Amino acid sequence: MALSSSAVIHMNMNVKRFDMVRAQQELTLEIPKSKIPKRATHLVESICNAIHHHLQMDPHPPSRSIDLPSYYEEKLSTPTMSPREDISQKWRQIHGCFNWENILDPLHPWLRREIIKYGEFTQATYDAFDYDSFSEYCGSCRYNRNKLFDKLALSKNGYAVTKYLYAMSHIELPRWLERSHVADTWSRDSNWIGYVAVSNDQETRRIGRRDIVVAWRGTVAPFEWYEDFQRKLDPIGKKDAKVEHGFLSIYTSKCEKTRYNKSSASDQVMKEITKLVRLYEEKGEEISVTITGHSLGGALALLNAYEAAYAVPNNVPISVISFGAPRVGNITFKQELEEMGVKTLRVVVKQDWVHRMPGLVFNESFKVFEEIAGLEWVYTHVGSELKLDVGSSPYLKGGGMNLPGFHSLETYLHLVDGYLSSETPFRSEAKRDVALVNKCCDMLVDELRIPQCWYQLANKGLVCNDHGRWVKPKRDPDDIPSHDDDALVPDEMQRYMMNLVSS
Numbered sequence: 001m002a003l004s005s006s007a008v009i010h011m012n013m014n015v016k017r018f019d020m021v022r023a024q025q026e027l028t029l030e031i032p033k034s035k036i037p038k039r040a041t042h043l044v045e046s047i048c049n050a051i052h053h054h055l056q057m058d059p060h061p062p063s064r065s066i067d068l069p070s071y072y073e074e075k076l077s078t079p080t081m082s083p084r085e086d087i088s089q090k091w092r093q094i095h096g097c098f099n100w101e102n103i104l105d106p107l108h109p110w111l112r113r114e115i116i117k118y119g120e121f122t123q124a125t126y127d128a129f130d131y132d133s134f135s136e137y138c139g140s141c142r143y144n145r146n147k148l149f150d151k152l153a154l155s156k157n158g159y160a161v162t163k164y165l166y167a168m169s170h171i172e173l174p175r176w177l178e179r180s181h182v183a184d185t186w187s188r189d190s191n192w193i194g195y196v197a198v199s200n201d202q203e204t205r206r207i208g209r210r211d212i213v214v215a216w217r218g219t220v221a222p223f224e225w226y227e228d229f230q231r232k233l234d235p236i237g238k239k240d241a242k243v244e245h246g247f248l249s250i251y252t253s254k255c256e257k258t259r260y261n262k263s264s265a266s267d268q269v270m271k272e273i274t275k276l277v278r279l280y281e282e283k284g285e286e287i288s289v290t291i292t293g294h295s296l297g298g299a300l301a302l303l304n305a306y307e308a309a310y311a312v313p314n315n316v317p318i319s320v321i322s323f324g325a326p327r328v329g330n331i332t333f334k335q336e337l338e339e340m341g342v343k344t345l346r347v348v349v350k351q352d353w354v355h356r357m358p359g360l361v362f363n364e365s366f367k368v369f370e371e372i373a374g375l376e377w378v379y380t381h382v383g384s385e386l387k388l389d390v391g392s393s394p395y396l397k398g399g400g401m402n403l404p405g406f407h408s409l410e411t412y413l414h415l416v417d418g419y420l421s422s423e424t425p426f427r428s429e430a431k432r433d434v435a436l437v438n439k440c441c442d443m444l445v446d447e448l449r450i451p452q453c454w455y456q457l458a459n460k461g462l463v464c465n466d467h468g469r470w471v472k473p474k475r476d477p478d479d480i481p482s483h484d485d486d487a488l489v490p491d492e493m494q495r496y497m498m499n500l501v502s503s
Helices: 005-012 015-025 043-055 068-074 109-127 201-207 222-228 245-252 265-282 296-311 331-339 367-371 403-407 409-418 434-438 490-502
Strands: 159-167 191-199 210-216 233-235 242-244 287-294 318-323 343-349 384-388
Touching: 109 191, 109 210, 109 287, 109 318, 109 343, 109 409, 159 210, 159 265, 191 201, 191 265, 191 296, 201 210, 210 265, 210 296, 233 245, 242 245, 242 331, 245 265, 245 296, 265 287, 265 296, 287 296, 296 318, 296 331, 296 343, 343 409, 384 409, 403 409, 409 434
Parallel strands: 210 287, 287 318, 318 343, 343 384
Antiparallel strands: 159 191, 191 210, 233 242
């Protein structure tokens, strides 16, 4: 793709370093050597470093100008996906058994593809969510689980949805926080918050195991934003672990008077995970559990992983792939996750602020806290980090304070697709469609002429009826929210799932 002189320099700097990264990516995955952590010596130094890290901005983002004719000629006529490699011999390393050491920087191409796959599973929770406050189904999924991946062009990934998840929260909701303007709504209390899926036979052979995926949606509904701002730590588990009050409320709240949350999101997801693990264990298959989420969904993913680690057999690896996720708990919560073998990969964007919350100042960067007893209120990140930079992409607007754009999951996926290493420029052979970045924000440079926030239903959901009047259509009966999965007896459920994942 032809670029302006400044962009050419940006894309082609340091050829020798690029070649070195290529050579490293071709190496076989090896067991990493352990590292000895360094201890901080001064609290003042930690505070200064943290404040500098959190407040630094790019005052002069690089100038980037894209040659549109070449862009359309070379990019718009190429596939949006890379070949799907067989990773069955190295799946444990890709799944994080060695904490992704030696394959994050530079980023191994097999891992890049898997991160994007799980990111697209999370993006589906946004793309299929009904945001229309004038709809009686506001807060639900617009499609039933059998249609979800087909509607969103995700069937190519080789997974089938087995369960939808719903969540609520036990807080007083002021009237202005209600989500639907329609009196007769599908639910006054619950929201569709995610789903469970499992790999089909073909994908299972490619990735080397039967993969059970849980995808958690990020913050959309107003009551979730209200909960995000709670800063109280609540106990979890049997030891001294504590987690953020609002996240735990969404994950564990239930009410017998509701239709969709007679059981909590926690109860729903754990029942499905344990059922699937038992089903495939009896068949003698290798199994993994991969939990993914963006923003609030990343926080819920960690809570889910913590609970799953207690419930599933030790030989079933559990990994979390999160995007722009906030801190969730204290250092004991982190230590318990690590002791139970949960592997966590946090994908973050330098310019995004959400992953710095809660605990903007008092957090894991203060190593001196490890020597001080009783500081249970200090929030701590978990796992390994893949750090991305908006300034690395020639397609993105790098300046200003575009917080929604910096936090957008599509921005994250674009940057993952172009990431080679922290020392090399954005890869020119990135295949993911750049236009996706502007689905719900304004992050692409104007030269691309991609409208901002372009992703919406045709005519905002209205259709013209036989009388020439524009009306809201009724939902297909199959797409009306249902909670009757558990009405199937076990034998029927097993036959249903086996047919689903083999299709």
